[in-house]
Amino acid sequence: MKILAANGANIPALGLGTFRLQGEECTSIVLKALAAGYRHIDTAAFYENESEIGAALRQSKISRDEIFLTTKVWPSEVADGAFQRSVEGSLQRLGLDQVDLLLIHWPPKNSNVKQWARLLCDTVRNGWTRHIGISNFTTGQIDAMVDACDYPIVVNQVENHPYIDQTKIRAKCAEHGMAIMGYCPLGRGQMLLSDSVIAGLAAEYDKSPAQIILRWHVQHEGAGAIPKTASPDRLVENLQVFDFELSAGDMAAMEALTKRHQRLCDYDFSPQWDQP
Numbered sequence: 001m002k003i004l005a006a007n008g009a010n011i012p013a014l015g016l017g018t019f020r021l022q023g024e025e026c027t028s029i030v031l032k033a034l035a036a037g038y039r040h041i042d043t044a045a046f047y048e049n050e051s052e053i054g055a056a057l058r059q060s061k062i063s064r065d066e067i068f069l070t071t072k073v074w075p076s077e078v079a080d081g082a083f084q085r086s087v088e089g090s091l092q093r094l095g096l097d098q099v100d101l102l103l104i105h106w107p108p109k110n111s112n113v114k115q116w117a118r119l120l121c122d123t124v125r126n127g128w129t130r131h132i133g134i135s136n137f138t139t140g141q142i143d144a145m146v147d148a149c150d151y152p153i154v155v156n157q158v159e160n161h162p163y164i165d166q167t168k169i170r171a172k173c174a175e176h177g178m179a180i181m182g183y184c185p186l187g188r189g190q191m192l193l194s195d196s197v198i199a200g201l202a203a204e205y206d207k208s209p210a211q212i213i214l215r216w217h218v219q220h221e222g223a224g225a226i227p228k229t230a231s232p233d234r235l236v237e238n239l240q241v242f243d244f245e246l247s248a249g250d251m252a253a254m255e256a257l258t259k260r261h262q263r264l265c266d267y268d269f270s271p272q273w274d275q276p
């Protein structure tokens with residue numbers, strides 16, 4: 001497994017995304033993921049599955065310090081009182097004293113960056129998280145948060161896959177020593193998986209389209225990805241991307257696909273995205 005060293009954090013480059021995994025299925029798939037070798041799990045208060053993930057962590061009997069656990073605070077909770085209640089609730093549901101990474105899930109609508117930074121940094125000061133990060137932040141918002149925070153920001157978690165151009169976010173994260181953690185890394189399993197360029201590379205390398213895409217992610221400097229699957233077979237498949245390398249020419253052929261710039265996660269509360 002490639003480990004991303006980002007401002008003092010050591011983050012397994014591939015993690016398990018858990019959005020829409022719930023109940024017994026969630027506990028079971030997280031347990032299977034840990035057994036298959038995953039050591040990075042991504043959740044959020046918003047996903048309403050932290051209790052199930054906490055149960056899997058306990059049942060796995062894997063030492064706590066071997067697992068990198070990320071959770072997130074929803075932007076409406078980024079205010080005094082609500083923020084602390086959100087993090088305390090996450091810790092209680094997870095059954096943990098501390099997470100490894102705490103993210104603000106989306107930039108809040110108000111522009112009180114100093115308050116966002118203070119709330120986030122307080123969670124390091126009081127031991128609720130080892131590291132802090134952000135998600136869905138634009139290049140300007142990254143700069144503002146880096147300036148305002150007393151602790152280093154280690155990650156910006158953003159939509160990333162071969163159908164979206166994240167060159168500017170990637171460069172900004174690198175400038176600040178941060179990792180870029182790609183969500184929807186498989187384009188949610190839609191058109192991307194049947195793309196003809198990717199299908200051609202899958203045949204050439206004798207890998208699945210998902211493996212080609214995930215290899216593209218982790219082959220970028222400072223980049224990771226958190227694919228979600230509810231299938232035990234795909235869990236294993238998605239992790240097996242460290243035994244081959246895409247050539248520079250093939251990386252470039254996949255990079256060319258990003259010019260399509262098809263964003264999957266865009267809402268009325270999204271920030272003003274950087275133009276590619």
Ligand SMILES: NC(=O)c1ccc[n+]([C@@H]2O[C@H](COP(=O)([O-])OP(=O)(O)OC[C@H]3O[C@@H](n4cnc5c(N)ncnc54)[C@H](OP(=O)(O)O)[C@@H]3O)[C@@H](O)[C@H]2O)c1
Pocket residue numbers: 016017018019020042043105135136157158182183184185186187188189190193208210211226227228229230231234237238265
């Ligand atoms: N920070 C944010 O705002 C944000 C937003 C969205 C997502 N996220 C995080 O990112 C994670 C991943 O994103 P996502 O779940 O939206 O999308 P994704 O990981 O790109 O795609 C998941 C889809 O791909 C399918 N899939 C997985 N492995 C496959 C394989 N090897 N072959 C074929 N299909 C495969 C899955 O189906 P099966 O389950 O049937 O295998 C599922 O339908 C989330 O779970 C969440 O943790 C964060």
